[in-house]
Amino acid sequence: AQTVTQSQPEMSVQEAETVTLSCTYDTSESDYYLFWYKQPPSRQMILVIRQEAYKQQNATENRFSVNFQKAAKSFSLKISDSQLGDAAMYFCAHSTNFGNEKLTFGTGTRLTIIP
């Protein structure tokens, strides 16, 4: 069974600074997907970034990038130039290479942006 662990319940960062959120996972599969989702107080789960395990290149989306370490089963999210709108719960999630199967989520990291 897949598991996803987020060891940082809360993080804070000064506006315009950089912050890294940690995620580790466990799977017996060799091919899979990893995701970071953002959930603001509105509860809408918003996709931030996605990584296919077979790709060695780390995914990037504007100010968001990941550090994917497949051997270590680590998938951290770096947010550069933090903005007030980045404040939210961030969830790391994993799905198998049959990606339309269920997502397994971590417990989330609450990110606070300090003006």
Add this chain to the structure above:
Amino acid sequence: EAGVVQSPRYKIIEKKQPVAFWCNPISGHNTLYWYLQNLGQGPELLIRYENEEAVDDSQLPKDRFSAERLKGVDSTLKIQPAELGDSAVYLCASSTRTGEDTDTQYFGPGTRLTVL
């Protein structure tokens, strides 16, 4: 393009009453998911549909929960009778197996259920 639509956004009921949630997925998305999110936790899958077929309902408490996806588009999740422990957020998501967004799940805004 419209996202996943859910209604209602909030629902307050008394225990033992029935309740139903509705979801309209992104157009063209064949796979539809219902997740349950308890406070302070990540979502957990309740049921997954491929078109109109429920292909994974192993986590659905079938004694009180039911779901349907008639015509392979909209879906309804029902609880009858509701219990206090059912208070949570119910999220609907959809995905497709074609194009750049293959296998990426997009979520609706969720329904917050409070059972009194």
